[in-house]
Amino acid sequence: MNLFRSFLGFLVLSLMAGAVLWWGISSGQRTQAPALPGDGGLLEYERNTVEIVERYGDGVVFVSVVTRPQEVQLPPGFEFFAPFLQAPPREGAGSGFVIDQEGHILTNHHVVEGAGRITVKFHGDPKEYQARLVGSAPPLDLALLKVNAPREKLVPLVLGDSDRIRVGQKAIAMGNPFGLEFTVTQGIVSAIRENPGAIGDDSGLVPQVIQTDAAINPGNSGGPLLNSRGEVIGINTAILTPTGQFGAAQFAGVGFALPINLVKQYLPDLKAGKTLTAAEIIRNRPRLGVSLIPLSVYPESLRKQYGLPETGLMVQEVERNSPAQKAGLRPPTRYAYIQLPTGETLQVGVDGDVLLKADGVPLTSIAQLRQVLYGKKPGEAVSLEVWRQGRTLTLKVVPQVLR
Structure with missing residues (x-):
């Protein structure tokens, strides 16, 4: 009887433990996001990615490049040996994507730099299609190709x-x-x-x-x-x-x-x-018509000596008839020499206007100012907070393309 009671107690405890385990598993499962019907059990966030891949993935291409042999410069009289000393062609690969039905493909300049031959492969197609470099902007690491491929292969992004x-x-x-x-x-x-x-x-x-x-x-x-x-x-x-x-x-x-x-x-x-x-890129972008140097380049002792702000862009020159001159920005009349970490000596102004902010953006680098200027529409003014000999003023300047 004692043995039977022990067995019965063990059985009851086992059933209770199993019920608790089943409840924990099932309740944990109920907290998961429900799968969407008809799409292989994908969750909502997964389906978004899959749909993008299926819709636009064929517009992404495999770019293969064979570089031109590099010529070796030899002294006069040794030109005969040049063909034997050329660096052999190199192969490289990268990516790109179609942007129109004309076959234009965007990629990086460094992917196709020095290319003697460019080919493109599309997703799911082993065939290589000839492509050519149409234009490039090396300072932006940007290149545009055009591929000679059937129209049905072109899926513009x-x-x-x-x-x-x-x-x-x-x-x-x-x-x-x-x-x-x-x-x-x-x-x-x-x-x-x-x-x-x-x-x-x-x-x-x-x-x-x-x-x-x-x-x-x-x-x-x-x-x-x-x-x-x-x-x-x-x-x-x-x-x-x-x-x-x-x-x-x-x-x-x-x-x-x-x-x-x-x-x-x-x-x-x-x-x-x-x-x-x-x-060319700089010439065709809207500018203020000033040359600037960040105050972070100035030694702290020099900034304190002339009571300059800790951060900002010191105006060094103002171009004639430029937006900056018309707005009243002032260049320095006094200068000092500083030594750069490279060992070079640089002449800098010490009493010119200092640009503190552009459209409310604090300026510690020229790149920050350019970002504000490049975002302007034609004829749209930029608001400059300017430090001038210990006081702060606001100037409105309309950037222009200066030739």
Whole structure:
């Protein structure tokens, strides 16, 4: 009898434990988002990504490049040996995406730089199609190709508005990392930040970049970064490596994309077959007509000596008949010499106007001012907060294209 009672007690406890376990599992399952019917059990946030990939993925292409042999410069009389000393052609690959039914493809300049032959492959098609470089803007790391392919192969992607993106929103990267054709990664827009030197040269022509944690690796360059509507908000261009260098190392969670609104400004020139230099780009952008130096370059002792603000942009020169001159900005009348970390000596003004803010944006670098100016519509004024000999005033200036 005691044995029977022990067994009965064990059985009751087991049933109770099983019921508790079943309740815990079932209640945990009820807290999950319900799967959507008719789409293979996809959740809502998954379906959005899948729909974007299925709709626009065929517009992302694999770009293959064979570079031209590099000639070796030899002294006079040794030209005969030049063909034997040429560096052999190199092969490279990257990504790009179709933007119209004419076959135009956007990519990075560094993907096709020095190319002697360019081919393009579409998703699910092993055939290579010949492409040519139409135009490029090396200072922006931007290039436009045109592919000779059947019209049905061309799936144009929609160019969005990178000025409207918000930190934290979904970001989808498509491309061909490490030669793995048609790869999709997803993350968020991690930041909209001043270009840390990741894209373009040191001319400051790319003032801001989109930072994302969507995985970007070698081979992703030139591919699109899309939002949750499937619109292109940027061109994946660079990554920050664990060593702090921008290059072709493995992704470490920090990638950068060229904002698409900046790209759209130069599409007409690229389609017209132009190769844009830094000087040409600057010449065709609205300017104030001043040369500036950040006060962060000034030694603290020099700033204190002349009672200058800690931050801002000191006016060095004002061009004649420029918007800056018409608005009343004043250049220095006194100068000093400072030594840069490179060992060079630089002459700087010490009593000119200092630009503190532009449209309320504090100015610590010239890139910040350019970002405000480049966002202006023709004829639209910028409001400058100016420090002048210890007092602060506000000036309205209309940027213009100065020839």
